Amino acid sequence: MLFPTVALIGxxxxxxxxxHLLALAGQLSDAGREVLFEAETAANTGVTAYPTATAAQIGARASLAIVIGGDGTMLGAARRLARFNVPLVGINHGRVGFVTDIRLSAAADAIRQVLEGRYESDERILLAGTVRRGEDVLYEAEAFNDVVLSRAGRGGMIEMHVSVNGASMATMRADGLVIATPTGSTAYALSANGPILHPGVHGLVLVPVAPQALSNRPIVLPSDCEIEITLVSTGRVEAGASAHFDMQTWSQLTDDDRIVVRRAAHTIRLLHPLGYSYYATLRQKLNWNRMPSQGDSDGEDAASGCPA
Structure with a gap:
C-alpha cells in the first residue's frame, strides 16, 4: 500500500x-490509511476524532503529509518536515496558491490519484541562513521562499556589501535585498522585479529592493554558492534593519552584522496529480495572456468579452 500513514495539516x-479536514480524513480512512492530525491543527480546529502528532512525530511515522491552506501554511509545514523527507501535497484554501496548487473542489479526486500512485513529483530546495556578529551566531533558520534583508519601517536606506563564495560582488544602498529560491522567485522577489526561476533550475535569485542606483540589477547565482551580506550602515542608528527567513524574523541587526545564506542540506518533495503543469500555474496565478482559441474574436475571450 502506498502512503499507509498520512498526516493532515491545516x-x-x-x-x-x-x-474540509474531516472530509479528507474520512476519505483517507475509507481508503485504509492511518490518519494523523498535526497537533496545532487539531487544537485550533477542535478536531478530536483522530490521533495527533507533532512535526517530529509526523516525520517519524507519516509517509505523506497533506496541507490545506495557503502558501504560508505550506511554507511552515515544508520547513518543519523537510529534514524527515516526508512528501507534501498542497490543497489551496488561501488566495494565491503557487505551491498549494490543488483546488479545493478537486481535492478528493486528486488525493485518490495520489493514493493510487498516479502523481508527478518535483524537488524544491531550501535555504539555510544565519545572522552573525563577529564570531557569534545570533540566529539561524531555514526558508522555503526567501531570505530578505530590509530596512526598518521608518529608517532610511541600508548600505550593504555582498560577497559570493568569498569574492566581493557589490556594495549597494537600497531598501533591502531578497535572496530567493526558484519557489520563492514568484513571491517577494517577483514584486521587486526579479526573474521567475523554474523549479528545475539549480539557481538562486538575488534581487535589490528599491536600490539607489538603477544599475543594481537582479542576478541569478548557482544554488551551491554561499552568499554573505555585511551591513555597512543601517541608516539612522535608532532605525536598524531586519532579516526575514520566510515568516521568521530577526529584527536586531546593527552595523557590521553578517547574514550568510546557502542552500540547505535537504530538499522538499512536492506531489501533484497527473497533468500538473508549472506553466499552467503561472498562467492562472499571474493572469498571463493566452492566444485566442478558434471561435474567439479579435483576441477577446468569447465568454467574457474581455481581452484574453
Missing amino acids: RHNDAGIAG
Missing part, C-alpha cells in the same frame, strides 16, 4: 477548514 484559525 491553516490555523481558518473559518470552515475543519469540515
Whole structure:
C-alpha cells in the first residue's frame, strides 16, 4: 500500500477548514490509511476524532503529509518536515496558491490519484541562513521562499556589501535585498522585479529592493554558492534593519552584522496529480495572456468579452 500513514495539516484559525479536514480524513480512512492530525491543527480546529502528532512525530511515522491552506501554511509545514523527507501535497484554501496548487473542489479526486500512485513529483530546495556578529551566531533558520534583508519601517536606506563564495560582488544602498529560491522567485522577489526561476533550475535569485542606483540589477547565482551580506550602515542608528527567513524574523541587526545564506542540506518533495503543469500555474496565478482559441474574436475571450 502506498502512503499507509498520512498526516493532515491545516491553516490555523481558518473559518470552515475543519469540515474540509474531516472530509479528507474520512476519505483517507475509507481508503485504509492511518490518519494523523498535526497537533496545532487539531487544537485550533477542535478536531478530536483522530490521533495527533507533532512535526517530529509526523516525520517519524507519516509517509505523506497533506496541507490545506495557503502558501504560508505550506511554507511552515515544508520547513518543519523537510529534514524527515516526508512528501507534501498542497490543497489551496488561501488566495494565491503557487505551491498549494490543488483546488479545493478537486481535492478528493486528486488525493485518490495520489493514493493510487498516479502523481508527478518535483524537488524544491531550501535555504539555510544565519545572522552573525563577529564570531557569534545570533540566529539561524531555514526558508522555503526567501531570505530578505530590509530596512526598518521608518529608517532610511541600508548600505550593504555582498560577497559570493568569498569574492566581493557589490556594495549597494537600497531598501533591502531578497535572496530567493526558484519557489520563492514568484513571491517577494517577483514584486521587486526579479526573474521567475523554474523549479528545475539549480539557481538562486538575488534581487535589490528599491536600490539607489538603477544599475543594481537582479542576478541569478548557482544554488551551491554561499552568499554573505555585511551591513555597512543601517541608516539612522535608532532605525536598524531586519532579516526575514520566510515568516521568521530577526529584527536586531546593527552595523557590521553578517547574514550568510546557502542552500540547505535537504530538499522538499512536492506531489501533484497527473497533468500538473508549472506553466499552467503561472498562467492562472499571474493572469498571463493566452492566444485566442478558434471561435474567439479579435483576441477577446468569447465568454467574457474581455481581452484574453
